[in-house]
Amino acid sequence: xxxxxxxxxxxxxxxxxxxxxxxxxxxxxxxxxxxxxxxxxxxxxxxxxxxxxxxxxxxxxxxxxxxxxxxxxxxxxxxxxxxxxxxxxxxxxxxxxxxxxxxxxxxxxxxxxxxxxxxxxxxxxxxxxxxxxxxxxxxxxxxxxxxxxxxxxxxxxxxxxxxxxxxxxxxxxxxxxxxxxxxxxxxxxxxxxxxxxxxxxxxxxxxxxx
Amino acid sequence: xxxxxxxxxxxxxxxxxxxxxxxxxxxxxxxxxxxxxxxxxxxxxxxxxxxxxxxxxxxxxxxxxxxxxxxxxxxxxxxxxxxxxxxxxxxxxxxxxxxxxxxxxxxxxxxxxxxxxxxxxxxxxxxxxxxxxxxxxxxxxxxxxxxxxxxxxxxxxxxxxxxxxxxxxxxxxxxxxxxxxxxxxxxxxxxxxxxxxxxxxxxxxxxxxxxxxxxxxxxxxxxxxxxxxxxxxxxxxxxxxxxxxxxxxxxxxxxxxxxxxxxxxxxxxxxxxxxxxxxxxxxxxxxxxxxxxxxxxxxxxxxxxxxxxxxxxxxxxxxxxxxxxxxxxxxxxxxxxxxxxxxxxxxxxxxxxxxxxxxxxxxxxxxxxxxxxxxxxxxxxxxxxxxxxxxxxxxxxxxxxxxxxxxxxxxxxxxxxxxxxxxxxxxxxxxxxxxxxxxxxxxxxxxxxxxxxxxxxxxxxxxxx
Numbered sequence: 073x074x075x076x077x078x079x080x081x082x083x084x085x086x087x088x089x090x091x092x093x094x095x096x097x098x099x100x101x102x103x104x105x106x107x108x109x110x111x112x113x114x115x116x117x118x119x120x121x122x123x124x125x126x127x128x129x130x131x132x133x134x135x136x137x138x139x140x141x142x143x144x145x146x147x148x149x150x151x152x153x154x155x156x157x158x159x160x161x162x163x164x165x166x167x168x169x170x171x172x173x174x175x176x177x178x179x180x181x182x183x184x185x186x187x188x189x190x191x192x193x194x195x196x197x198x199x200x201x202x203x204x205x206x207x208x209x210x211x212x213x214x215x216x217x218x219x220x221x222x223x224x225x226x227x228x229x230x231x232x233x234x235x236x237x238x239x240x241x242x243x244x245x246x247x248x249x250x251x252x253x254x255x256x257x258x259x260x261x262x263x264x265x266x267x268x269x270x271x272x273x274x275x276x277x278x279x280x281x282x
Numbered sequence: 283x284x285x286x287x288x289x290x291x292x293x294x295x296x297x298x299x300x301x302x303x304x305x306x307x308x309x310x311x312x313x314x315x316x317x318x319x320x321x322x323x324x325x326x327x328x329x330x331x332x333x334x335x336x337x338x339x340x341x342x343x344x345x346x347x348x349x350x351x352x353x354x355x356x357x358x359x360x361x362x363x364x365x366x367x368x369x370x371x372x373x374x375x376x377x378x379x380x381x382x383x384x385x386x387x388x389x390x391x392x393x394x395x396x397x398x399x400x401x402x403x404x405x406x407x408x409x410x411x412x413x414x415x416x417x418x419x420x421x422x423x424x425x426x427x428x429x430x431x432x433x434x435x436x437x438x439x440x441x442x443x444x445x446x447x448x449x450x451x452x453x454x455x456x457x458x459x460x461x462x463x464x465x466x467x468x469x470x471x472x473x474x475x476x477x478x479x480x481x482x483x484x485x486x487x488x489x490x491x492x493x494x495x496x497x498x499x500x501x502x503x504x505x506x507x508x509x510x511x512x513x514x515x516x517x518x519x520x521x522x523x524x525x526x527x528x529x530x531x532x533x534x535x536x537x538x539x540x541x542x543x544x545x546x547x548x549x550x551x552x553x554x555x556x557x558x559x560x561x562x563x564x565x566x567x568x569x570x571x572x573x574x575x576x577x578x579x580x581x582x583x584x585x586x587x588x589x590x591x592x593x594x595x596x597x598x599x600x601x602x603x604x605x606x607x608x609x610x611x612x613x614x615x616x617x618x619x620x621x622x623x624x625x626x627x628x629x630x631x632x633x634x635x636x637x638x639x640x641x642x643x644x645x646x647x648x649x650x651x652x653x654x655x656x657x658x659x660x661x662x663x664x665x666x667x668x669x670x671x672x673x674x675x676x677x678x679x680x681x682x683x684x685x686x687x688x689x690x691x692x693x694x695x696x697x698x699x700x701x702x703x704x705x706x707x708x709x710x711x712x713x714x715x716x717x718x719x720x721x722x723x724x725x726x727x728x729x730x731x732x733x734x735x736x737x738x739x740x741x742x743x744x745x746x747x
Contacts, residue, residue: 088608094601095480095580099719104700108348108365110322110372122721127707152601153481156514157719158698159416159430160320182484182516183416183430190434241304252434253333256308256442259299263336263444266298266310276537276545277312277409279339 074192075249079174079219081146084136085207086123092177092203094151098184101155101163115162116169137170142210147174147217149207152200155184164191174219176203176226189242192249194221196236206234221247285555287452288519289487292427292552296410298444308444312409312426313340315395316382316436318373319347319700320414324437325376335380336443342404343377343384345370346394348700351663351690354388361387366701380440393666393692396420396634400504401668403533407522407549412439417634417716418517419510423503424530425522425552427487430511450516451561453486454554457494459568466644467502468636468714468733470494470566471509472574472584478564480582483515486561489554490520494568500529501640508635512581512716521553575746576718576731577621578609583718585621587736587747593617612720613728614708622747624730628711629654629741630723631734632663632690633697636714639672641734646678648738654686655744661688661703663695687741699723712740 086093106118124135131138137145148167154177155163164187167175173193178200180188188195196219198206209215209229218227221243226234245252256263271278286294298308314337321343328335335341348366358374361367370387377384385392391402396417399405405421411428412418414436421428431445439445461470475482488510490503498506503520510518527546530536537545572586583606585592594606594617610617615624631637631645642664654660662682664670670692673679679689696703697715699722705711707726714737718729730746740746 089604091600091604094605097717097719099698099717099722103721103725104698107319107700108363108369110326110369112323122725127726153484153514156480157416157717159414159432161323161414161432161434164432179481179484181481181514183432187432187434190432239304241301241306244304252446253331253438253441256438256444256446257333259308262299263308263310263442267443270310274408274545274548276541277406279535 073190073249073251076173076192076194076221076246078221079146080216082142082144082215083147083149083206083210083217084142084145085149085210086136087207092149092151092200092207095153095156096150097157098155098160098163099157102160102166106166107160107162112165113169115166119166119170144171146171147176147219148172149203149210150175150177152178154180156181159183161187161191164188164193167193176206178203189246190252192246194219194246196226198234198236202234284559285557287554287558287560288425288489288521288552289427289452290558292408292410293449295408305448306446307449309410309447310444311340311412311439313342313399313404313411314439315399315411315413315418316341316343317347317395317415318345318369320433321376321436322369322372323433324440327437328440333441335382335440338381340443341382341440342399343373343382344392344395344398345373345387346392347694347698349387349693350701351693351695351703354691357388363702390667390671393669394634394637394694396508397638397665397669400424400500401533401666403530403536406530406536406545407526408552412445416511417508419515420504420508420634422507422510422518423500423520424526425519425549427517427519429516451486452559453483453488453515454560454563455488455490456563456565457490457492457568458565460494460497461568461571464735465571465573466733466735467498467505469574470571471506472576472581472731473571474564474566475509475513475581476574476584478513480512480580481514483510483513486515487517487519488513488515490518495520496523499640500525501638504638505635509581509716522549573733573736575621575736577613577615578606579612579718579720580605580609581716581718581731583609584731587622590620591615591617622745624710624746625744626710626712626730626740626746627658628705628709629658629660629737630663630696630711630713630715631661631737632665632695633715634665634694635716636734637663637665637669639669641714642669642673642678645734645738646681648735648742649685649687650681652685652742654741658741658744660686660741661690661696663690664692666692696723712737712746
């Protein structure tokens, strides 16, 4: 996993009728027809497919990520309960493939939130009013934001510094780009000991074939 | 010191290690269910790192998400969609390489992963169960801690048989009294989600409790726990009881003989202590639940079938108001109009929520001696090959086909439309599935979630009601 330390980038805001969109679900982030891949790469073509294309498949110029100013945005700003629905990790993979490594929203759904950390994406939860204020600055002339994970500070285009909270353990993993599996395998003996105890106390959980 | 909840007990008995600094726990996983869509990248990761599958025998694979619901006997050659075929072939290769048990498409034991696990007796009380699918919460009906995970976590579980995770909070859903005649677990679930919202259970494990829950069949309990994720909770739980044990006894992978006695003795201890601490409690009177349908594009946008479509103008919460405006526009519905009488063009009875034998019996009861309305295409997709065979043994397939329903082969099918079963733009569907998100069943498709009884009625009358 690639580490996340600092990010300086433009930000794209997902809005509907002048409000940050709430409940952006994973079907919306990447619809089902793009899940039939055996790769992690190339999924940006499906990112927000039904929002970014018209029914005939042509790009919708009004969709934020189709606008030249936001095409290379590394930050996404959205409304409450972002990433609800399916567990598909294709959602963070599609964001990553698009170059988005930070999502700012008032709240996140559990599985998506977890999947972000496994892919070097930083989800930042801030009150709706703060997200909305950041979204307003996203369209300004000098519209680059800086996200500094070590300091837990977002510097807005207006130069305002906004503190955000992040779990210490998650922060350490992101900063170092740690491989979870490698880390767990160092506890192999502890797992093996647990398995012995499990076999003794709940023997029926061992399949008859083993 | 306060007592423990059922969730606390399962958590404690499966914690291999807790990192005191970060709060990260390593949770041992008793059963890992896998399918074709969320595993290819996990197996590829194992190969790249030259890692083994630690406990292949604690892993079970099925093909369900993108399998066609006809001509399954043709095998992979019968799968016309090349990308889907490629994913199914990858699973076939991977399970062979790592020695994982697999029920391939066409095997009578194959079906939707959350139907197969319980049906085979692989799902057992007190277990920890994960799968790269959010509806893994279904297995909580047996008093197992079960939830969806992402593909990186699938790889982690394959390699280590553990999950690196954090403990959730405890939420009690107390349902007193009993559900009225004709009201199902699906209605109860939609009723609950309408109250708490799709983020209401975020960060929590829900335990469903109370007399109305105790009276539910295992099928009903699975439907209810299945929809926990739609209320934002990763997992739902119901304490195991005699209903659970009766369902399990004699299933292929259920413990036998002395092991059964030992297991049931342990399973009887799996309940929350009377003095357990709950972080939040929701109380519902069973009698208050009515047959319920969704009108919008979120499972929380649900109302009694006798009610009128809500008016966004009267909503104080700006989030709900904006969502309702967008939903009405997408669904092509008018605020203030009765939901009953809304015409449908499609009916889908199936999915991990409602494709078990009891669901098909309920639908058949409505379909018997009736005809599917003109202009309606109605599909029945059993949850597994064994459910299909059971229904055929009971003659339900005849009831359906004579009424004009299509009798299909098992799989996830139109619940998520990864296979050829999808809605055309603007088509309205009465569906027993779990998500009515924009485009979920096909771009521009309009989904109304409901019970099998209501969906079958919509097929016969051509309208919701």
